[in-house]
Amino acid sequence: MEYLSTRGEDHNTTFEGVLLNGLARDGGLYLPKSWPTFNSSEIANMQGLSYHEIAALIISKFTGDDIIYREVADLTKATYENFTHPEVAPLKFIEDGLYALELFHGPTIAFKDYAMQFLARTFHKALSKSGKRSVILGATSGDTGSAALQAFQNLDSIDIFILFPYGRVSPIQQKQMTSLAGLGAHAICVSGDFDTCQDIVKGCFNDHYFRDEVNLSAINSINWARLIPQIVYYFTAAVKLGAPDQKVAFSVPTGNFGNIFAGWAAKQMGLPIDRLIVASNRNDILPRFFENGKMVREKVHQSLSPSMDIQVSSNFERLLFELLERDAELCALKMKEFASTGFFDVSLGQLKVAKEIFAAYRVDDAKTTRRIKFLYDHYGMIFDPHSAVGLEAAKAARDDEVVSKNIPIISLACAHPAKFPDAVENAIGVRPELPQHLSDLMDRQESKIDIDGKVEAIKELIFINKRN
Numbered sequence: 001m002e003y004l005s006t007r008g009e010d011h012n013t014t015f016e017g018v019l020l021n022g023l024a025r026d027g028g029l030y031l032p033k034s035w036p037t038f039n040s041s042e043i044a045n046m047q048g049l050s051y052h053e054i055a056a057l058i059i060s061k062f063t064g065d066d067i068i069y070r071e072v073a074d075l076t077k078a079t080y081e082n083f084t085h086p087e088v089a090p091l092k093f094i095e096d097g098l099y100a101l102e103l104f105h106g107p108t109i110a111f112k113d114y115a116m117q118f119l120a121r122t123f124h125k126a127l128s129k130s131g132k133r134s135v136i137l138g139a140t141s142g143d144t145g146s147a148a149l150q151a152f153q154n155l156d157s158i159d160i161f162i163l164f165p166y167g168r169v170s171p172i173q174q175k176q177m178t179s180l181a182g183l184g185a186h187a188i189c190v191s192g193d194f195d196t197c198q199d200i201v202k203g204c205f206n207d208h209y210f211r212d213e214v215n216l217s218a219i220n221s222i223n224w225a226r227l228i229p230q231i232v233y234y235f236t237a238a239v240k241l242g243a244p245d246q247k248v249a250f251s252v253p254t255g256n257f258g259n260i261f262a263g264w265a266a267k268q269m270g271l272p273i274d275r276l277i278v279a280s281n282r283n284d285i286l287p288r289f290f291e292n293g294k295m296v297r298e299k300v301h302q303s304l305s306p307s308m309d310i311q312v313s314s315n316f317e318r319l320l321f322e323l324l325e326r327d328a329e330l331c332a333l334k335m336k337e338f339a340s341t342g343f344f345d346v347s348l349g350q351l352k353v354a355k356e357i358f359a360a361y362r363v364d365d366a367k368t369t370r371r372i373k374f375l376y377d378h379y380g381m382i383f384d385p386h387s388a389v390g391l392e393a394a395k396a397a398r399d400d401e402v403v404s405k406n407i408p409i410i411s412l413a414c415a416h417p418a419k420f421p422d423a424v425e426n427a428i429g430v431r432p433e434l435p436q437h438l439s440d441l442m443d444r445q446e447s448k449i450d451i452d453g454k455v456e457a458i459k460e461l462i463f464i465n466k467r468n
């Protein structure tokens, strides 16, 4: 399996290069040179296989000779063994034609675990092979950081440093990051906002001497290796509802366009997906794009679904590259235009192609709250605000007949309701409880390092704290 960059100057990279580099050297994002596929009988044969077995089938299509099928199978077994539900990603019936795909049965109870737990093991395997060590540095607005620290702690080839903005992550998210007792995992509290954190990370990566000295790596969602494990649950869910004979649609709460792009990849691989519903909160850059083909950056607004408070959907570059029929030069041009002016557009023909599969909806906080209450009142089910954005968009798509009657909609439940208890309690008057393995979370001891927003301070801190 070979990979290329959406900006054309970095090609013939193998899986391991993609994994460890994260971002291509030309600033683009990696994609497989061609999409691997499953035929109908191969998809039918997935019926009755367990989650980690299907995961091994799918992931090994992308790892090529770097990690052979047997090794991938060992990794997926070890990865998903620790999840708290035997089905790993259970599908819950809500009403006729509507299901919720629960993606919060990993250690930090948001869907990021499904990829991060696999990524950590794969990173460690790749580094161990070459006897190398690595420092992972990232910034988080909440869920990514907790999933990453939890997954990468206690690996002797890796030290991980995650920056979070003081007072801007929820108390639960902060505790999940700061209460880890694992070796080599550091939660760093920065006085400043998320952008300050991200600027520090960029500053460290741009210092090439420092970067090489500590072998710096990134694990944010532009790393293709993080999207691969997310393709798996699209397959397991669709197969449960009768794929390949039955078509399905998915509604996906979206911020960085990562999770939903994994759905698009599943379709390229042969899964009969009729529609992908892009569910945004009030930060509606994607719904606006799908209206008129113009990507226009605006200010970020806070919402009840903070993990989707994003105006630049980094992974959209992958879809853009495909819409441009893989014209990397043009893709690079448009992305550079967007970086400098906050604007790019596609032709009406290209927009039409995108709209054959995608439909986009904007869901504000009031609608989100009403949806949480409706689902609780009618079905006794409690959803977190991100999941509710997806379910509201699913309802709208059904009402608009964007998805026809005989096609079930699977809406992705991206976080456990107890991860966002205030919004849920506001909607239904009931405070959701943390699952058993986290029930004492808020009483756990905190350990964090506080710094101001200076790049030099972080570099020094990494030098002092990294193990050799």
Ligand SMILES: *Cc1c(COP(=O)(O)O)cnc(C)c1O
Pocket: 110, 111, 112, 143, 144, 221, 253, 254, 255, 256, 257, 258, 259, 260, 307, 308, 386, 414, 415
């Ligand atoms: C990360 C996250 C999202 C957004 O996912 P993207 O892949 O960035 O589109 C939505 N909901 C929750 C709970 C998340 O943690």
